[in-house]
Amino acid sequence: SAVISQKPSRDICQRGTSLTIQCQVDSQVTMMFWYRQQPGQSLTLIATANQGSEATYESGFVIDKFPISRPNLTFSTLTVSNMSPEDSSIYLCSADTQYFGPGTRLTVL
Amino acid sequence: AQSVTQPDIHITVSEGASLELRCNYSYGATPYLFWYVQSPGQGLQLLLKYFSGDTLVQGIKGFEAEFKRSQSSFNLRKPSVHWSDAAEYFCAVGAGGSTLGRLYFGRGTQLTVWP
Numbered sequence: 001s002a003v004i005s006q007k008p009s010r011d012i013c014q015r016g017t018s019l020t021i022q023c024q025v026d027s028q029v030t031m032m033f034w035y036r037q038q039p040g041q042s043l044t045l046i047a048t049a050n051q052g053s054e055a056t057y058e059s060g061f062v063i064d065k066f067p068i069s070r071p072n073l074t075f076s077t078l079t080v081s082n083m084s085p086e087d088s089s090i091y092l093c094s095a096d097t098q099y100f101g102p103g104t105r106l107t108v109l
Numbered sequence: 110a111q112s113v114t115q116p117d118i119h120i121t122v123s124e125g126a127s128l129e130l131r132c133n134y135s136y137g138a139t140p141y142l143f144w145y146v147q148s149p150g151q152g153l154q155l156l157l158k159y160f161s162g163d164t165l166v167q168g169i170k171g172f173e174a175e176f177k178r179s180q181s182s183f184n185l186r187k188p189s190v191h192w193s194d195a196a197e198y199f200c201a202v203g204a205g206g207s208t209l210g211r212l213y214f215g216r217g218t219q220l221t222v223w224p
Contacts, residue, residue: 103153
């Protein structure tokens, strides 16, 4: 099994700023994903983080807004750029399908 | 395309009563199915999963689920609910025939437990 940690666990940010969320896995994994959970909603996939290449984004999500890095098999970052209140959500990192991090709770004022 | 339906948005049961949370999926091939629980302010915890084999799957915390291909269902059950089971429950289906692919989630079922 894989244990996933995320930093920060929560943050309150101002409109127009950017936040980078870090995801660290305690073992090498093949696949890493980033999901968003808007208030009272289910989870929606933002993108698949590909090691050594550009992430694969789902419909409705673009690289300029959510740039993702994955420099190795245990680490990934998601940046939420030029934030607006609509970006207030929980952002969850996932590895090899079934493992999830604790999430980053983001509030944008 | 894959999709997951959880028809019950909110379920209320008394402590000690039995529980069944419904999940129906849409997927053309053999699905990989999961149930997660999310307590308030917490991340997702995997309760159980089905990849293949025995269609009755045992999970943590006394939960079980049964895969019924003919009904495209993967309902979650517990014989006796505890107050600590109050949480949001998500059913999910894996995509692309891979055990490592992305998940499609249902909208969730909120469980309230009365003392």
